[in-house]
Structures are given as structure tokens and as C-alpha cells.
Amino acid sequence: MKKIILLFLPIILFSSLFGNDKLYSFIGVQTSISQFNEVTAPTIGIKYGKQSKEIRTSLSLKHGQNGDNSFDSLILEIDTGILTQNFRNIPFKPYIGASFGMMQHKNKKLISYTDKGYVYGINTGLSYVLNNNVDFDLAYRFLKTAKMKEIDSINDLSFSMHYFY
Numbered sequence: 001m002k003k004i005i006l007l008f009l010p011i012i013l014f015s016s017l018f019g020n021d022k023l024y025s026f027i028g029v030q031t032s033i034s035q036f037n038e039v040t041a042p043t044i045g046i047k048y049g050k051q052s053k054e055i056r057t058s059l060s061l062k063h064g065q066n067g068d069n070s071f072d073s074l075i076l077e078i079d080t081g082i083l084t085q086n087f088r089n090i091p092f093k094p095y096i097g098a099s100f101g102m103m104q105h106k107n108k109k110l111i112s113y114t115d116k117g118y119v120y121g122i123n124t125g126l127s128y129v130l131n132n133n134v135d136f137d138l139a140y141r142f143l144k145t146a147k148m149k150e151i152d153s154i155n156d157l158s159f160s161m162h163y164f165y
Contacts, residue, residue, distance in 0.1 A: 021052035032158030036151045041066035068109040075101030093127040117148030
């Protein structure tokens with residue numbers, strides 16, 4: 001429980017970054033391909049977040065599985081738009097950001113081996129704003145692990161759909 005509280009604490013702290021900007025809440029679904037230790041696994045997840053004109057924070061819960069390997073992650077992402085002046089009048093919005101969170105990896109082949117640890121890294125992507133309520137997001141994320149014995153890093157290529165309310 002203490003770890004989950006520590007993960008949500010940055011959301012509260014980073015909400016001060018929004019200042020007086022209007023905040024838009026969103027929920028979303030995400031699918032991705034994750035690669036670690038020569039294993040490629042499809043994943044599916046859900047997202048919740050807040051977005052202002054400049055900054056987007058989101059919390060994603062993902063599950064992936066490939067054969068005997070499965071993993072679950074809870075990751076906080078903080079993104080900001082880049083080249084905002086160049087992309088002001090078109091629906092494509094590039095961004096860059098940072099990610100950190102927790103991950104659990106299970107390998108059934110190794111007699112129910114479970115490896116838990118932390119992840120941190122960078123992410124970049126391109127959002128396509130369909131209208132005021134929906135956007136689509138194509139992203140790449142590179143994560144390093146801490147306190148995990150079997151996984152050093154993770155590469156993610158993901159596609160998300162967000163609904164703003």
C-alpha cells in the first residue's frame with residue numbers, strides 16, 4: 001500500500017505544474033507491443049489522466065502475456081508538447097516526456113517465478129486530435145528497471161485512444 005501511495009504522490013505534486021490552466025480529465029484504452037529480454041509480448045491497458053494546454057499526466061495499468069511470461073505494470077507518465085508553435089493549427093501534436101512506476105514479471109516456466117521492481121524512462125509520441133472529446137496517440141517508451149533480477153530494460157510501442165470529459 002505504501003508503494004501505491006508513493007506512486008500517486010507525484011500526481012498531486014505535478015498538479016501544481018498546471019497552475020491556472022484549465023484541466024481536462026480523460027480515460028483511455030491502450031494496446032502495445034512490449035519487448036524485454038528477447039521476449040515480445042502484446043499488452044492491453046487502461047489509462048486515466050489530466051491534461052492542460054502544456055502538460056499531460058496519466059496513470060496506466062497494463063497487462064501483457066506471451067507464453068510463460070506475463071507482466072503487469074502501473075506507470076505514471078508526464079508529457080509536454082514540443083514544437084507547439086509549428087503544430088498549433090493542425091491536429092497532430094508531438095510530445096516528449098518521462099515515465100516511472102512499478103512492474104511485476106512472472107515466468108511460469110521457472111516454477112512460478114515472480115520478479116518485482118520499479119521502472120523509469122522516457123517516452124515520445126504523436127497525438128492526433130480528432131475532436132474536443134477524442135484523440136489518438138502513437139507512442140514509443142524506453143524504460144529501465146530497478147530491483148528486478150531478470151529484466152534490464154523494456155521497449156514499448158503503443159497505440160491509445162483517449163476520451164476527454
